[in-house]
Amino acid sequence: MDPLGDTRPAEAERARMSRRQTLTLVSMASVNFSSMLCYSILGPFFPNEAVKKGASQTVVGLIFGSYAICNLIGSLVLGRYIVQIGTKFMLVAGLFVSAGCTIMFGLLDRVPAGPTFIALCFIVRSVDAVGFAAAMTSTFAMTAKIFPNNVATVLGSLEVFTGLGLIVGPPVGGWFYHSFGYEVPFMLLGCLLLIMVPFNLYVLPAIEADPSKDSFLRLLSHVKVLLICFVIFTLSSGLGFFDATLSLYAMKTFNLSSGYVGLIMLGLSLPYCLASPLIGYFTDKYPDSRIGLTVTGGIVTAVGFCLLGPAPFLHIPSQLWLLVLMLGLIGFSLGMTAIPTFPEIIVCAREKGLEEGLSTLGMVSGLFGAFWSTGMFYGPIVGGLITQHLTFEWAATIQGGVGLLAALLLGVYSLWERRRGSVQQTAESTPLLD
Numbered sequence: 001m002d003p004l005g006d007t008r009p010a011e012a013e014r015a016r017m018s019r020r021q022t023l024t025l026v027s028m029a030s031v032n033f034s035s036m037l038c039y040s041i042l043g044p045f046f047p048n049e050a051v052k053k054g055a056s057q058t059v060v061g062l063i064f065g066s067y068a069i070c071n072l073i074g075s076l077v078l079g080r081y082i083v084q085i086g087t088k089f090m091l092v093a094g095l096f097v098s099a100g101c102t103i104m105f106g107l108l109d110r111v112p113a114g115p116t117f118i119a120l121c122f123i124v125r126s127v128d129a130v131g132f133a134a135a136m137t138s139t140f141a142m143t144a145k146i147f148p149n150n151v152a153t154v155l156g157s158l159e160v161f162t163g164l165g166l167i168v169g170p171p172v173g174g175w176f177y178h179s180f181g182y183e184v185p186f187m188l189l190g191c192l193l194l195i196m197v198p199f200n201l202y203v204l205p206a207i208e209a210d211p212s213k214d215s216f217l218r219l220l221s222h223v224k225v226l227l228i229c230f231v232i233f234t235l236s237s238g239l240g241f242f243d244a245t246l247s248l249y250a251m252k253t254f255n256l257s258s259g260y261v262g263l264i265m266l267g268l269s270l271p272y273c274l275a276s277p278l279i280g281y282f283t284d285k286y287p288d289s290r291i292g293l294t295v296t297g298g299i300v301t302a303v304g305f306c307l308l309g310p311a312p313f314l315h316i317p318s319q320l321w322l323l324v325l326m327l328g329l330i331g332f333s334l335g336m337t338a339i340p341t342f343p344e345i346i347v348c349a350r351e352k353g354l355e356e357g358l359s360t361l362g363m364v365s366g367l368f369g370a371f372w373s374t375g376m377f378y379g380p381i382v383g384g385l386i387t388q389h390l391t392f393e394w395a396a397t398i399q400g401g402v403g404l405l406a407a408l409l410l411g412v413y414s415l416w417e418r419r420r421g422s423v424q425q426t427a428e429s430t431p432l433l434d
Helices: 011-015 019-040 042-052 057-080 087-105 115-146 151-180 183-203 216-220 223-254 258-264 266-285 287-308 320-338 341-351 358-389 392-429
Strands: none
Touching: 019 087, 019 115, 019 151, 019 183, 042 057, 042 115, 042 151, 042 223, 057 115, 057 223, 057 358, 087 115, 087 183, 115 151, 115 341, 115 358, 151 183, 151 258, 151 266, 151 320, 151 341, 216 223, 216 341, 216 358, 223 258, 223 287, 223 320, 223 341, 223 358, 223 392, 258 266, 258 320, 266 287, 266 320, 287 320, 287 341, 287 392, 341 358, 358 392
């Protein structure tokens, strides 16, 4: 089987997984759930807590952004050297680092307000980002290596656990914060991550591979890869925008508590959780639909952002039911857009002639993680700045416009590429006349 191709397996192979694949799937699911649980608990209460400690909304955005920029650097470096480091060691070490940082972050409320608190927030979040990058980069690469013919289906199924982490995190984090204070959510979730370390040491298979001489630049020389990466950037920047702005906006506009803000965020996570496995299965069965779904999902996401506030030029008053409805629409369309991108980049890597194997899959994982992190850096910072100097409504509208641009560019290029391929095929099949 070609690990970089679209070839679909026989029905018997599709219906039965090996013990190695089953254990890997269990491990990946546990990593996705626990990692996203720790990531998502910040949304309902940390921005408000940071403001109390002397941080402005722009600084809050920078704290979220620092996580993203360190994740970006970590994804590129770790993705390039995944074979030398080892996928299993990278994942387990990443979990251990994230566990320690999560516990340390829970102690920051004891730090004096002002520059000391802000500086330690930056340091702890930055180190945590490198651990998260290690875990996620190895997860994507191992998934594509062990399930070469069902990448989108498996990734879509794993995103159920990512979605569960995003669903459970905000309300649980908000409830624990409201009931027990700042420290308890981080202590509990840090201990959960520590438990995952020995579990994954036992469950994960070891994967041996040879290093590749290919580079990120060769992969990025494919125009379609660049445009897909732009789409990935807009998706993650939208989520980063929510991290830094949504809780403060909901509390101020609708006078909600942190617990209710966590429930509102379910409107984003639950549809994404439900849509991802369906989109993954569909795109594995019909691989030609990947670009169409990505473009359609990007356009729907843009519409959702424009109606989230809603956009000031629409002259529609802000209403809680509309906010929840648009979060649900964005969550579903994010699944449509995000799930097909990873296997499509793998196909593009094959078209560029990159060596097959774990090294290339590691670079694809690192590239995906790097552009995702770039968006997570851009979203909170720019979203926070626009919200601070204009309004949340304008910030959401601008975010939607960027997403619309990315979707349209990918759609236009794909149509042009398909048309060019048809013309070349017709020319080659037409016999030359004497």
